[in-house]
């Protein structure tokens with residue numbers, strides 16, 4: 182029996198962490214209502230929303246992102262599930278439409294292998310309002326049109342580690358995770374926040390990430 186590598190990809194906000202970075206940040210700077218208005222505007226594509234929200238953050242010190250992400254606790258069970266997956270030979274990472282400073286912080290805390298995220302531009306420690314978005318839907322013709330196409334980044338990481346897409350697990354809590362959750366060998370909706378992601382076959386309705394181990398075969402071999 183030769184064990185082979187597998188891949189587990191996590192959404193960050195509301196999945197690996199018990200809260201949302203942009204909520205913590207926007208509340209602190211009185212931008213919460215403006216951010217919500219943009220998020221709820223169904224007339225624009227997701228990546229445009231990301232650009233508009235980034236422009237609201239112009240002038241804020243970059244270190245505030247670090248303070249905000251530190252104020253959001255890890256999801257219960259996250260350390261347990263990551264350590265079980267790593268022991269079973271999984272590569273683990275975050276694919277998020279949040280910001281690289283925050284994703285890097287969470288990835289380091291949990292000892293993950295990678296993260297894909299947006300990158301806020303910063304000049305002399307101050308957020309400029311511009312943002313670099315990895316996109317990806319343009320390359321694979323994905324319907325999501327968000328700043329970080331999670332399906333594209335799931336496929337890219339699987340290719341990078343030479344892992345079959347059937348041997349991937351993806352988990353997330355909102356519509357923005359749907360393209361990835363649908364594509365993964367095992368797709369899981371975690372505490373689903375909207376109708377779209379609730380279509381998923383595998384659903385966890387309890388705020389404990391360790392429950393995802395119930396959907397995964399940890400004793401695989403090839």
Ligand SMILES: [Zn+2]
Nearest residue numbers: 323325330360
């Ligand atoms: Zn997509």
